[in-house]
Amino acid sequence: MLDFPNAKINLGLYVTAKRPDGFHNLASCFFPVKWCDALEIVTAPELAFTMTGLPVPGDPETNLCLKAFKLLQKDYNLPPVHIHLHKVIPMGAGLGGGSSDAAFTLRILNKLFELNLKALDLENYARQLGSDCAFFVQNKPVIASERGDVFRPVLLDLTGYTCVVVYPNIHITTAEAYGSITPKEPSCAMDLLVKQDVHVWKNVLKNDFEKPLFPKYPELPQVKEKLYAAGASYASMTGSGSAIYGLFKGEAPADLVFPHHYVVWKGLL
Numbered sequence: 001m002l003d004f005p006n007a008k009i010n011l012g013l014y015v016t017a018k019r020p021d022g023f024h025n026l027a028s029c030f031f032p033v034k035w036c037d038a039l040e041i042v043t044a045p046e047l048a049f050t051m052t053g054l055p056v057p058g059d060p061e062t063n064l065c066l067k068a069f070k071l072l073q074k075d076y077n078l079p080p081v082h083i084h085l086h087k088v089i090p091m092g093a094g095l096g097g098g099s100s101d102a103a104f105t106l107r108i109l110n111k112l113f114e115l116n117l118k119a120l121d122l123e124n125y126a127r128q129l130g131s132d133c134a135f136f137v138q139n140k141p142v143i144a145s146e147r148g149d150v151f152r153p154v155l156l157d158l159t160g161y162t163c164v165v166v167y168p169n170i171h172i173t174t175a176e177a178y179g180s181i182t183p184k185e186p187s188c189a190m191d192l193l194v195k196q197d198v199h200v201w202k203n204v205l206k207n208d209f210e211k212p213l214f215p216k217y218p219e220l221p222q223v224k225e226k227l228y229a230a231g232a233s234y235a236s237m238t239g240s241g242s243a244i245y246g247l248f249k250g251e252a253p254a255d256l257v258f259p260h261h262y263v264v265w266k267g268l269l
C-alpha cells in the first residue's frame, strides 16, 4: 500500500512554558502542505526497511517508520513487512517530515491489516513517537497546544494562496532550538490571531524561535525579507526552523529565485 506523507507549516508558534517532563507547552496553528515523501508498505517474508531520496542521518534501525511499525506490532502481532521510504521533505527544517512518515506508517498499517483503530487511538500511538506526529493522523488545520499534540479544530480558508517554502540547507535540530528559548505566554489567544486577515498577520503572528535563531543564522531573516519584498502577504519560519515560508495571494512571482544550494517548494494551499 502506497501513500504520500506530507509536510506541515506552523502559522504562529508560541512556546508558552517549560513542563516538568522537560518538554515545552506551545500554542500554534498547524497547517498541512503538499510537499510529500512517498511511503510504501507491503507484507514480506521478513521485516525490511529501505530508503531512497535524501539521505536520512542516523541508524536506519532508529528510523521513525520502523519505530512506528514496532510500536503497533507489540499490541497487534503484525506479520513482517517491507517498508520503503522515498525521502523528499528536508530534515532539520521544522516541516515535520519525519513525524509525518511515522504517522503515515501507523495509518497504512491500520488499513493494510484492518486493525480498525480510530483516529484518537492512532493519535495515542503517534504521540509516543514524537510531539508533532499526532497532527498527521487527521492532517487537517488545527490549533495545537500542550506538547503540540492536543488539538482544537480551526476554520481557516487559505484557498487561493500559494505557499513558497524555502529550506536554506541549514540543519537545525529541534532540541537545539528549544534549548535557546525563554518561554512566555502570547499576548493574544492563537484562535483570535489566525482569525484575522492574512495581511494583518505580519504585525501580530510570531514564531518565538525566530528571536534566538535569526541572529545565529543571518541567512534566515534575509530569506524572510526577500519573501516580503516579492509581495508575500505573510512570511515566517516554520516550527523550529530552518525552513521559511511565504504566503502569496494568487500566484507567487516567477522571478523569485534563491541560491542554488537552497531547496524551494511551491504549491497551492
Ligand SMILES: C[C@](O)(CO)[C@H](O)COP(=O)(O)OP(=O)(O)OC[C@H]1O[C@@H](n2ccc(N)nc2=O)[C@H](O)[C@@H]1O
Residues within 6 Å of the ligand: 010, 013, 022, 023, 024, 025, 026, 028, 094, 096, 099, 129, 130, 131, 132, 133, 146, 147, 148, 174, 175, 178, 239, 240
Ligand atoms: C517545533 C515543532 O515542530 C512545532 O510544531 C515541534 O514542537 C517539534 O516536535 P518534534 O520534532 O516531534 O519533537 P520531539 O521529537 O517530540 O522532541 C525533540 C526534542 O524537542 C524538544 N521539545 C519538543 C517538543 C516540545 N513540545 N517541547 C520540547 O521541548 C525536546 O527537547 C525533545 O527532546
Ligand SMILES: Nc1ncnc2c1ncn2[C@@H]1O[C@H](COP(=O)(O)OP(=O)(O)OP(=O)(O)O)[C@@H](O)[C@H]1O
Residues within 6 Å of the ligand: 056, 057, 058, 062, 063, 064, 065, 085, 090, 091, 092, 093, 094, 095, 096, 097, 098, 099, 100, 101, 102, 130, 132, 172, 173, 174, 175, 239, 240, 241
Ligand atoms: N523518517 C524519517 N525522516 C526524517 N528524519 C527521521 C526519520 N526517522 C528518524 N529521523 C531522524 O529525525 C531527524 C529529523 O528531526 P528534526 O527534529 O531535526 O527534524 P524536523 O524536520 O525539524 O522535524 P520532524 O522531526 O518533526 O520531522 C533526522 O535527522 C533523523 O535523524
